[in-house]
Amino acid sequence: MDSLSLARLQFAVTTVYHFFFVPLTLGLSVFVAITQTVYWRTGNETYWKMARFWGKLFAVNFAMGVVTGIVQEFQFGMNWSEYARFMGDIFGAPLAVEALLAFFLESIFLGVWIFGADKLPLWAHTGAIWLVAIGSNVSALWILVANSFMQQPVGYAIEGGRAVMTDFFALLANPNVWVQFPHVFSSGMTTAAFFVLGISAWHLLRKTENYQEVFRTSFRWSVVYGLIGVVAVMFIGHSQMQHMVRTQPMKVAAAEGLFQSEDPAGLSLFTIGSLDERKEIFSIRIPYLLSILSYNRLDGEVKGFLDLQQEYEQTYGAGVSYIPPIAINYWSFRAMVGAGMLMLALAGYAFYLIRAGKLEGAGRFLRWAPLAILLPYIANTAGWILTEVGRQPWIVFGLQRVEEAVSPNVTTGMLLFSLVGFTLIYGALMAIDVFLLRYFAVKPDHVFFKADEADPALEAVEMTF
Numbered sequence: 001m002d003s004l005s006l007a008r009l010q011f012a013v014t015t016v017y018h019f020f021f022v023p024l025t026l027g028l029s030v031f032v033a034i035t036q037t038v039y040w041r042t043g044n045e046t047y048w049k050m051a052r053f054w055g056k057l058f059a060v061n062f063a064m065g066v067v068t069g070i071v072q073e074f075q076f077g078m079n080w081s082e083y084a085r086f087m088g089d090i091f092g093a094p095l096a097v098e099a100l101l102a103f104f105l106e107s108i109f110l111g112v113w114i115f116g117a118d119k120l121p122l123w124a125h126t127g128a129i130w131l132v133a134i135g136s137n138v139s140a141l142w143i144l145v146a147n148s149f150m151q152q153p154v155g156y157a158i159e160g161g162r163a164v165m166t167d168f169f170a171l172l173a174n175p176n177v178w179v180q181f182p183h184v185f186s187s188g189m190t191t192a193a194f195f196v197l198g199i200s201a202w203h204l205l206r207k208t209e210n211y212q213e214v215f216r217t218s219f220r221w222s223v224v225y226g227l228i229g230v231v232a233v234m235f236i237g238h239s240q241m242q243h244m245v246r247t248q249p250m251k252v253a254a255a256e257g258l259f260q261s262e263d264p265a266g267l268s269l270f271t272i273g274s275l276d277e278r279k280e281i282f283s284i285r286i287p288y289l290l291s292i293l294s295y296n297r298l299d300g301e302v303k304g305f306l307d308l309q310q311e312y313e314q315t316y317g318a319g320v321s322y323i324p325p326i327a328i329n330y331w332s333f334r335a336m337v338g339a340g341m342l343m344l345a346l347a348g349y350a351f352y353l354i355r356a357g358k359l360e361g362a363g364r365f366l367r368w369a370p371l372a373i374l375l376p377y378i379a380n381t382a383g384w385i386l387t388e389v390g391r392q393p394w395i396v397f398g399l400q401r402v403e404e405a406v407s408p409n410v411t412t413g414m415l416l417f418s419l420v421g422f423t424l425i426y427g428a429l430m431a432i433d434v435f436l437l438r439y440f441a442v443k444p445d446h447v448f449f450k451a452d453e454a455d456p457a458l459e460a461v462e463m464t465f
Helices: 003-019 022-042 045-078 081-115 122-151 168-172 177-206 212-247 249-256 289-295 305-316 326-355 363-389 412-442 456-464
Strands: 156-159 162-165 267-274 279-286 394-396
Touching (some): 003 363, 022 045, 022 122, 022 177, 022 212, 045 122, 081 394, 122 177, 177 326, 212 249, 249 267, 249 326, 267 326
Antiparallel strands (some): 156 162
């Protein structure tokens, strides 16, 4: 493999690892804040226990997310120096705001929330966890402001071969931000909901002594939280699809395996094609559905990637393939949508069980429900892969291609060494995270402790920080 391929693989590995932690942080912070607010307003101890239990798991996940995220920014200067040189003026601004404002906000007040439980008035302690939740999600917003410029450049000028910011507020008003951020936020809600649902189901099935009311209430709240999240993801994803048709039609064509333009266009259920022969061999499509998703009407042309290749050659220059990896985009889209549909069905069935009073007797559902924790992770990872791989060969759409962004002086040996090292380290961190989450999740006694006893969960968080 050459330096470019290794640099791309390294960034893909570290980004996917990091993004495992991000959605849970976004959604669980809000869930904990809501439960503690209910306790503050009602005085019901069940909600205080919920906030403490899920808050400890949030703290572990947050710490791991910070550790894995630090490496991301270093890679821009190490492996992608030409990218940093080309658009550092633009990309650096939202990252700086994210670090100085949002990250410090969430980090500081998470410490206040963890260590101030017995020292602050309840209203101030509740305010601290809300500031953590706001900081976490504002942090994601600034990251997506930077990423959205890569998807849809706005507010810039090219001077001396570099992209220079001309309008900071145009970056904030970038239309891509306002379809991407709500999608990520609702994905975080969904991830947290199924995380809480799966763990709560495990405890309900085993009738964990002294904590049945905590996990019964957690289960009910997670179902409602999950239904809101899944439905929001789908509606916002629909808007995002329509935005992509206008701004990145090649990504849509790749996700649908659409060789030639169609009007009206059908949604692919299964497609086999040959890029060498430049044609579709076999396809099962739902007529009109892709046009409906793209334009909210039965007719409407969706361009195929072969036609778009010709258009892009005229616009950006010949001799370059502007078609992203079709198989990766096609199956990532289906993995994302498939996992989303399963989550909607599971949350809907769980809501039915609760309303019908049949939850306690649904042993088979409770037995399999913990596996549903995996579904949002599949959807999140597949969606992020589609977002980034579907933009190829561009690193900044229409302005800079990936091969133009890689560092010229980094050797394959350097990249291979760091790739292996990061993969092993991140793999170990992932194993530690899963171990800690499982350890505290299945043993609530390690969270609910007496005031004069040591709390292993708190000690672990203190060591991590």
